[in-house]
Amino acid sequence: MGEKITINPVTRIEGHARVSIFLDDQGKVEKTYFHVDQYRGYEKFTEGRHFSEMPMITERICGICPISHHLASAKACDVIIGVEIPRPAKLLRELVHMGQIIQSHSMHFFELAGPDLLLGWDADPAVRNVVGLIQANPDIALKAVKLRKFGQRIIELTAGRRIHPTFAVPGGVNSALDEARRDEMLSFLEEGIPYIQEGIEIAKKWISQHKDECDQFASFPSGYMGLVKKDGSLELYDGIVRFMDKEGKIVREFEGRDYLKYIGEKVEDWSYLKFPFFKEFGPEEGFYRVGPLGRLNVADSISTPLAQKEFLEFKSLSGGKPQESSLYYHYARLIETLYAAERAMEILKDPDVLSLDVLHFGTPQNEEGIGVIEAPRGTLIHHYFVDTASGAMKKSNLIVATGHNNWAMCKAVDLVAKGFVDGKNLKEGMLNRVEGAIRCYDPCLSCSTHAVGKMPLIVEIYNQEGKLEKRIQRD
Amino acid sequence: MFLQELSLDLLEELALCDCAVFVDAALEGEEVQVREIFPENKPSFLSHHLLPEQFLFWLEELYHRRPRAFLLSLRGYNFDFGQGLSPEALASAEKGIKILENLIKEVQEREEENERPQN
Numbered sequence: 265m266g267e268k269i270t271i272n273p274v275t276r277i278e279g280h281a282r283v284s285i286f287l288d289d290q291g292k293v294e295k296t297y298f299h300v301d302q303y304r305g306y307e308k309f310t311e312g313r314h315f316s317e318m319p320m321i322t323e324r325i326c327g328i329c330p331i332s333h334h335l336a337s338a339k340a341c342d343v344i345i346g347v348e349i350p351r352p353a354k355l356l357r358e359l360v361h362m363g364q365i366i367q368s369h370s371m372h373f374f375e376l377a378g379p380d381l382l383l384g385w386d387a388d389p390a391v392r393n394v395v396g397l398i399q400a401n402p403d404i405a406l407k408a409v410k411l412r413k414f415g416q417r418i419i420e421l422t423a424g425r426r427i428h429p430t431f432a433v434p435g436g437v438n439s440a441l442d443e444a445r446r447d448e449m450l451s452f453l454e455e456g457i458p459y460i461q462e463g464i465e466i467a468k469k470w471i472s473q474h475k476d477e478c479d480q481f482a483s484f485p486s487g488y489m490g491l492v493k494k495d496g497s498l499e500l501y502d503g504i505v506r507f508m509d510k511e512g513k514i515v516r517e518f519e520g521r522d523y524l525k526y527i528g529e530k531v532e533d534w535s536y537l538k539f540p541f542f543k544e545f546g547p548e549e550g551f552y553r554v555g556p557l558g559r560l561n562v563a564d565s566i567s568t569p570l571a572q573k574e575f576l577e578f579k580s581l582s583g584g585k586p587q588e589s590s591l592y593y594h595y596a597r598l599i600e601t602l603y604a605a606e607r608a609m610e611i612l613k614d615p616d617v618l619s620l621d622v623l624h625f626g627t628p629q630n631e632e633g634i635g636v637i638e639a640p641r642g643t644l645i646h647h648y649f650v651d652t653a654s655g656a657m658k659k660s661n662l663i664v665a666t667g668h669n670n671w672a673m674c675k676a677v678d679l680v681a682k683g684f685v686d687g688k689n690l691k692e693g694m695l696n697r698v699e700g701a702i703r704c705y706d707p708c709l710s711c712s713t714h715a716v717g718k719m720p721l722i723v724e725i726y727n728q729e730g731k732l733e734k735r736i737q738r739d
Numbered sequence: 740m741f742l743q744e745l746s747l748d749l750l751e752e753l754a755l756c757d758c759a760v761f762v763d764a765a766l767e768g769e770e771v772q773v774r775e776i777f778p779e780n781k782p783s784f785l786s787h788h789l790l791p792e793q794f795l796f797w798l799e800e801l802y803h804r805r806p807r808a809f810l811l812s813l814r815g816y817n818f819d820f821g822q823g824l825s826p827e828a829l830a831s832a833e834k835g836i837k838i839l840e841n842l843i844k845e846v847q848e849r850e851e852e853n854e855r856p857q858n
Contacts, residue, residue: 309820327744365749375747393782394747398800405801413748427743 267291267687271695283677283698291687294680298702305534307660310643315344315650315657319432322646322662326708330428331364331419332639336646338432339635341579343521345434345587345626352619353436358501359611360423361637363636365500365604367415368640369556369597372706373463374408377594380700381470381616386693389495402659407459414456418608421445426624438622446612451610460602464574467595470614471581480683482676482701485510487542487552488561489668491591491638492517497659498509498575498603500638507542507552512586514562516544520636523645527663537670540663554642555626555705556596561586566599569607574599590676590704593705597706607707628652641706642666666707676701745789747797754802758809758846760839761791764828765812772812773842778805809842811835844853 271283282299306325313321319337323330335357337572342349349357379392383400391399416426422441423431431437471478487510491503501705507516507526518526530539530547552558561581566572578599581587587596611617628650642665649659674693680701685694742749745761751763765772770848776801779792791810799805813835824832 389842395780395782395800398797402801409747409750409801412746413751416746416748425816459803504796 267697269690271685271686272663283681283702285685285687285698287685287687291689291708293678293681293685293687296674296681296698297534298674298677310657310660312339314655315341315633315648316434316655317365318646318657318660319434320428320430321707325662325664327367327427327643328708329364329639331360331423332637332644333646335361335430336635336639336644338434339502339637340633340646340648341434342634343633344628344630344648344652346629347435347580347624347626349436349624350619350621352440352616353622354502355611355614355617356422356437356441358431358624359441359608360419360429361501362604362608362611363418363422365415365640366418366601366608367412367494368706369601369604370408370411370415370460370463371377372640373467373594373598373601374404376706377700377703379695380703383593385577386691386696387669389692389696391694398659404462407462411456411459411463414452414470417452418449421449423704429686431645435625435626438623440620440622442616443618446617450609452614453605453612457602457605460598460605461570462499464595467598468577471591471595478591479589480681481697482678483588484675485586485588486675487550488558488586489542489552489554489637489643490559490562491520491643492563495567498559498563498565498571498600499565499632500600500604500607502637505636505643508562508586509545510586512584514543518629520645521634523636523647523663525636525736527564527598527645529663530669536671538667540668541671551675552668553672554665555593555640556600556644556669557587557590557593560599560709565621568603568610571599571603574602590672590701593706594737595702619703628655639665641708642668651696661679664708666705669705672703673705673707676704686699716726745791745794750794750798750801753794753798753806754804756806757850758807760809760811760842762811762813762835762839764815766815766818768812768814770814770827771838772810772814773838774810776808776810779834807846812838846849 267287269285269287283656284297284299286294288294288295306322310318310321318341319334322337323334325333333602338357357616372551373523374397375394379394383396387396419429423429424439431439460590488508490498490506492506493499493503504517505520505523506514509515514554516526526543527540528543528547530541532539541547542552560575566575578595587644631650631652633648633650637644645663647661650655650656677698681698684697762804776792776795778795780796781793792806795808813828813831817825
C-alpha cells in the first residue's frame with residue numbers, strides 16, 4: 265500500500281462526506297472508500313414524542329427534501345390511526361410532492377451537476393460553480409431559478425410555506441386549496457414545462473457529444489428498486505415496490521409495509537451510513553440502486569405524455585436493458601422533473617382538488633405504521649412503533665433514499681478513481697471526477713444521517729509510512 | 740419572509756426589493772450585531788449553506804440589481820435539542836426587534852429624504 269488521498273468534504277452535495285483513495289507504490293489506485301462521518305440521531309430522540317408530531321419533527325431532517333419526510337411520516341401515521349385518507353387529501357399531498365420533485369431535481373441539475381457538465385470537469389474550480397454557470401449562460405441560469413421557484417411555490421401555495429410546513433397530518437391534510445392558488449400554479453407550470461424540456465435537450469446534446477464517457481463513467485451492473493403504479497408505470501407518491509435484478513428481470517413486487525421481508529441493512533466500520541441490501545440475494549450480492557435511474561429502469565412506462573416520449577428515447581439508449589452508467593442519473597432526473605410538472609397539472613385539473621373533504625380523524629389503532637414514498641433521491645421508508653394508549657413513539661426506523669445508494673456510491677467512486685486518478689500526477693480535475701461520481705446520485709447525507717456541522721475541503725496525501733506529505737485546504 | 744435557508748429561488752423576489760434585511764442566529768459574537776453587507780463572491784461547497792453576501796452577488800450577476808442590504812445577527816446560546824429559545828436568546832431577539840424597527844424607520848426616512856424635491 266502506498267499513499268492515501270483524502271477528499272474532505274465532497275463538494276456540491278447535500279451534507280458532509282469524505283473520500284479516501286489508497287494508492288499503490290506506482291501511484292495507481294488500489295481502493296477507494298466513500299465515508300459518511302455524520303452521526304444519525306433522529307430515530308433515538310423521537311422516542312417518547314407523540315406520533316402525530318412525527319411529520320413535523322422528521323421533516324427537519326432535511327432542508328432540501330423535507331416534504332418527502334413530511335409525507336412518508338404522515339403516511340405511517342395514517343396507518344397508526346387506521347384510516348384511508350380522503351381522495352382530495354391524497355391529491356394535495358401528491359401535489360406538494362410534485363412541487364418538491366421539481367425544485368429538488370431542477371436545482372440539482374443546474375446548480376450541483378451543471379457546472380461539471382456545462383463548464384467541464386477540468387474547468388478552473390474558481391469558475392466551476394453556479395457563478396461560472398450564470399456568467400457562461402445567464403438565460404439557462406434564469407430559467408433554472410424560475411423552475412426552482414415554481415417547485416417551491418407549489419409547496420408554499422398548497423402547504424402554507426416552502427420549507428417545513430405543517431400541512432400533512434394523520435388522516436389527511438389540514439387545509440384545502442382554493443381556485444386562485446390553483447390557477448396561479450397552472451399558469452406558471454405552463455411556463456415551466458418548456459424550460460424543463462430545454463434542460464432535457466441540453467442533457468441529450470451533452471450525452472450525444474460525450475457518448476463514450478457517458479456509457480463508461482461509473483457504469484456497473486446492480487439491482488434497481490422503485491415504486492410503480494399497478495400498471496407498472498412510474499410512481500412517486502404511492503404504489504408497489506418493484507425490485508429488478510442486474511439483468512433487467514423483475515424479481516419481486518411487494519407492498520411497502522412488507523419491506524423488512526426484503527430489505528436488510530449491513531454495517532461497515534468506516535461509515536455511519538448503513539448499506540441496505542435485497543435479502544433474497546444476500547448482503548454480498550443484493551446491492552441495488554434507487555432514485556431517478558433506478559426508477560426509470562424498473563418502470564415500464566410513464567403515465568404523462570411528454571415524459572413518456574422522453575422515457576422511450578431514454579430506454580432506447582440501452583436497448584431495453586437497465587441503464588448502468590451513473591451519468592444517466594442526470595438525464596433520468598430531468599425526465600422525472602417533466603413528469604412531475606405534467607402530473608402536477610393533471611392534479612390541478614382534477615375537480616376533487618378543490619374539495620373541502622381533506623381530513624379523516626382517528627385515534628391510534630395500530631402499534632405499527634409504515635410509510636413509503638419516492639423522495640427525489642429514491643425510496644424513503646418511515647417505520648414507527650407506537651404505544652396506542654398514549655400515542656407515544658416507542659421506536660422508529662428510517663431507511664432514507666441516500667442509504668439505499670450507499671453501496672453504489674462506493675462502487676462509483678472506486679471505479680472513477682481507478683479510471684482517472686494518477687497519484688504520481690495528481691490534478692484537481694481528477695478528484696473532481698471522483699466527486700462527480702457521487703454527485704450523480706445527488707446524495708443527501710443530512711437526510712441519511714441527520715447531522716449538523718461545517719467543514720473545509722482538505723486533501724491529504726500520505727506516504728507509504730503513513731507520514732503526511734502534502735495537505736491542501738479549501739475553506 | 741420566514742425561511743430556514745437562503746436558496747436560488749428567492750432571487751426573483753429579492754430583485755423586486757430596494758432594501759433587504761437578513762436576520763439570522765449567530766453562533767458567536769456580540770449579543771446583537773447589525774452591519775451593512777455588499778455583494779461578494781464567497782462560494783459555498785454545500786447547497787445548504789449560502790451566505791447573504793453570496794446571495795447578493797448572484798442577484799447582481801443574474802438580475803443586475805443591487806439593493807441595500809443589512810445583516811442582523813442575533814446570538815444564540817444553546818443549539819442542543821430542545822424546544823423554545825433560551826432566556827439569553829430571547830433577550831437577544833427582543834433587542835434585535837427594536838434594532839430592526841429603528842433600521843427600517845431610518846431607511847424609510849432616508850428614502851423619503853432622497854425623494855423630496857431639492858431646492
